[in-house]
Amino acid sequence: MASHQRKKGLKRYLYHLCLWAISFLFFSPIIWMIICSLKTKEEILTIPPRWLFIPTLDNYIGLFDMFNFPKELMNSIIMSLSAVVIAVVVSFLAAYSFSRFKPKGTDLIMFILLSMRMVPAAAVVVPIYLLYAASGWKGTYAGMILFYAMFSIPFSVWILKGFIDGVSERFDETALVNGGSRMHIIFRVVMPQVKPGLIAAFIFNIIFVWNEFLFNYIIGGKKTATVPVGLAQGFTVGGGIQWDFIATITAFYSVPLVIFIFFFQKYLLVGMTFGTVRGEV
Amino acid sequence: MSDTTTAKAISPTDSSTWNKGWLRNLENPKFLQHLLLVPVLIFFIVWNIIPLFWLVGMSFYKYVLVTGEPLKFVGLHNFLEIFNSFEIWHALSNTFLFVILGAGTQTFLGIILGFIFWGSKDLPGRRIALTLIFTPMIMAPLATGSFFKIIYDPVFGILNYFIKGVFGVTIDFLGSAAWAFPAVLLVDTWMWTPFMMLMTLAALGSVPKAELEAAEVENLSWYQRLVHVVLPHGKFILMLGILLRTIDSFKSMDIIFTMTRGGPGNATELIGITLYRQAFNAFTMGQASALAIISLLIAISFTSIYLYVLKRKEAAA
Numbered sequence: 001m002a003s004h005q006r007k008k009g010l011k012r013y014l015y016h017l018c019l020w021a022i023s024f025l026f027f028s029p030i031i032w033m034i035i036c037s038l039k040t041k042e043e044i045l046t047i048p049p050r051w052l053f054i055p056t057l058d059n060y061i062g063l064f065d066m067f068n069f070p071k072e073l074m075n076s077i078i079m080s081l082s083a084v085v086i087a088v089v090v091s092f093l094a095a096y097s098f099s100r101f102k103p104k105g106t107d108l109i110m111f112i113l114l115s116m117r118m119v120p121a122a123a124v125v126v127p128i129y130l131l132y133a134a135s136g137w138k139g140t141y142a143g144m145i146l147f148y149a150m151f152s153i154p155f156s157v158w159i160l161k162g163f164i165d166g167v168s169e170r171f172d173e174t175a176l177v178n179g180g181s182r183m184h185i186i187f188r189v190v191m192p193q194v195k196p197g198l199i200a201a202f203i204f205n206i207i208f209v210w211n212e213f214l215f216n217y218i219i220g221g222k223k224t225a226t227v228p229v230g231l232a233q234g235f236t237v238g239g240g241i242q243w244d245f246i247a248t249i250t251a252f253y254s255v256p257l258v259i260f261i262f263f264f265q266k267y268l269l270v271g272m273t274f275g276t277v278r279g280e281v
Numbered sequence: 282m283s284d285t286t287t288a289k290a291i292s293p294t295d296s297s298t299w300n301k302g303w304l305r306n307l308e309n310p311k312f313l314q315h316l317l318l319v320p321v322l323i324f325f326i327v328w329n330i331i332p333l334f335w336l337v338g339m340s341f342y343k344y345v346l347v348t349g350e351p352l353k354f355v356g357l358h359n360f361l362e363i364f365n366s367f368e369i370w371h372a373l374s375n376t377f378l379f380v381i382l383g384a385g386t387q388t389f390l391g392i393i394l395g396f397i398f399w400g401s402k403d404l405p406g407r408r409i410a411l412t413l414i415f416t417p418m419i420m421a422p423l424a425t426g427s428f429f430k431i432i433y434d435p436v437f438g439i440l441n442y443f444i445k446g447v448f449g450v451t452i453d454f455l456g457s458a459a460w461a462f463p464a465v466l467l468v469d470t471w472m473w474t475p476f477m478m479l480m481t482l483a484a485l486g487s488v489p490k491a492e493l494e495a496a497e498v499e500n501l502s503w504y505q506r507l508v509h510v511v512l513p514h515g516k517f518i519l520m521l522g523i524l525l526r527t528i529d530s531f532k533s534m535d536i537i538f539t540m541t542r543g544g545p546g547n548a549t550e551l552i553g554i555t556l557y558r559q560a561f562n563a564f565t566m567g568q569a570s571a572l573a574i575i576s577l578l579i580a581i582s583f584t585s586i587y588l589y590v591l592k593r594k595e596a597a598a
Contacts, residue, residue, distance in 0.1 A: 015400075016401075016404050016405065018397070019397070019398060019401055019404055019410060020404075020406075020410055022394065022397070022414070023410040023411070023413040023414050024413065026413060026414045026416075026417060026471070026474075026475060027413040027414070027416060029417075029428070029429070029432060029471065030416060030417070030420075032432065032439055033428045033431075036428075036431065044431075044437070045437045046437070047436070047437050047442055048442060049439055049442060089320075090320040090321055090324065091321065093317040093318075093320060093321070094317060094318050094320070094321035096317055097313070097314045097315075097317035097318050098318075100314075101310055101313075101314035103314050103315065103318065109325070111584065111585075111588065112325075112329070113325075114584050114587070114588070115577075115580055115581050115584040116329065118528045118532070118580035118581075118583050118584050118587075119532065119573075119576060119577050119580040120531070120532035120534060120552065120553040120556060120576050120580075121532060121534055121535075121553065122534060122553050122554075122556040122557040122560065122573070123553075123556055123572070123573035123576045123577055123580075124573075125560075126336065126556070126560045126566065126569050126570055126573045127332030127333065127335045127336040127339070127570070127573070128328065128332055129560070129561075130332070130335055130339065130566065131331065131332050131335060146324075146328075147328065149324065150324045150327075150328040150329075153321060153324055153325075157321065181307065181308060182307050182308055182310075182313055183307060207419055210421070211419075211420070211421035211422065211423070211424075213421070213422070213423040213535050214534065214535060214538075214557075218561060227421075228421050228423040228424065231423055231424065231427060232423055232539065243431050243437075246427045246428060246430075246431065247428055247431065249424070250420075250421075250424040250425075250427060250428050253421060253424055254416070254420050254421070254424060257416070257419045257420065258412060258416055260419070261412050261415050261416060261419055262408065262409070262412045265408060265411060265412065265415075268415060268479060269479060269480075269483050272418075272476060272479065272525075273480075273521060273522075273525065276521060276591055277480070277483055277518050277521060277522075279483050279486050279487060280486060281411070281479055281482040281483060281486065
């Protein structure tokens, strides 16, 4: 009996080891990138790769001396936060209306909103480019932020409508009977109950805008360039490709996302499926 | 309601009467439901409807942005040109291959990984392990593409270091027409297999515990369990996952754009990249618009299928 249990324990142990090995396998390219970012430029280019080296943070410190990087980082932060705040507020109000009053055309609008996200980015950006070039919005902060807000709305409406549908209408009715105003119901009764939906919408829109490249590259300008745009343009400064620069920015820029995924893991499923699939993993 | 109205009516000195009267409309569901939609509709009209009409209109014209030539109405010529263009058919078949191979491999591996991780609730440090696995799919595609260029580099890339050690040869992954496509596919698979694993875990999680225990008691074989217990509950979530992956790989662009820009030659040219090139390298806006409309129609059909499956799932639940 005891040996049987030990055998079972060993099996369990091996199983866990295997799971961890798979996890590290997926993470290994990122580990390599982090290692590169801690090396000097010469060490990165050494073949065979030098496994033992003295890690240095010079690359990270160097980032902030670079002409464009601090500005681009600020742009990334400003744009993702402001666009997403606008989008989530606007979407929450609309989602409440869609969920509770079901105005005519709800299904059609929900359908078109979802289609928006299924279209290749280049197809979306062609007409927007024509619009922005004609109206002078190209390369302005307002133009970029509103565009990103627009692009975050479909996703947010879908997620939030799903969550509001999950809040029983009894709450609304009870509050109405007790003399609560509609605004009171929307912001004090329903909103607290869909907090997970708001968080998921917030996080996943931020991730989207944070990572977005093509739109900014085309309808943005020098002034509004975010880090991915800077990364695309900074490949070949002064002739050679700057591997140290690429590895360091990539590692640095991904840190907030990894933190998000760690703390908000339970929203991952909802976030990756427009709120159409819920549950824990 | 009428009490307050009369109360207001008899005290006209109250300066906020107008304001209160207007605000009272908020309690009228008919008014409120439309008011709440106003912001979204503004966004919708300015950024979707107007550009859409512009796009449709533009697709009937010959318009090259940089030459300053006036618009020229060409009817359906742009569409005909697309159907007759070898370049576009090549890009479409590449895209098709990319979707089938990519989404297929990711689904296959993802399902296996999902089953492996099914019983992992007691894994020490599970949250960290899952964070490690899920990180690839939320990294900026541009960043991922950039550092895979380092990994794939023929001279100082780590991958070629290992390949040289084992096979004694060096492969210029992104620079050779034969290897570029599989190399790009591999990165896509690395990024998105975790997504299919996530969907598989969700599908498995939707199977009621009681039914699993019943299957245990009845001593069903793993195949029977799969067909009679797991699939009936999990299949819709799995299908939604496969559909999302199909749509996403149909529109993938950033990562390939970073690694190969569709090259070498047109080995990794996908439809999204062709579209980009037509619009922003050749500036042939008319033809790009026509192609955009075609991809819009493809996207709409994908969306319809997605919603159909979603409805079936909700009906089954």
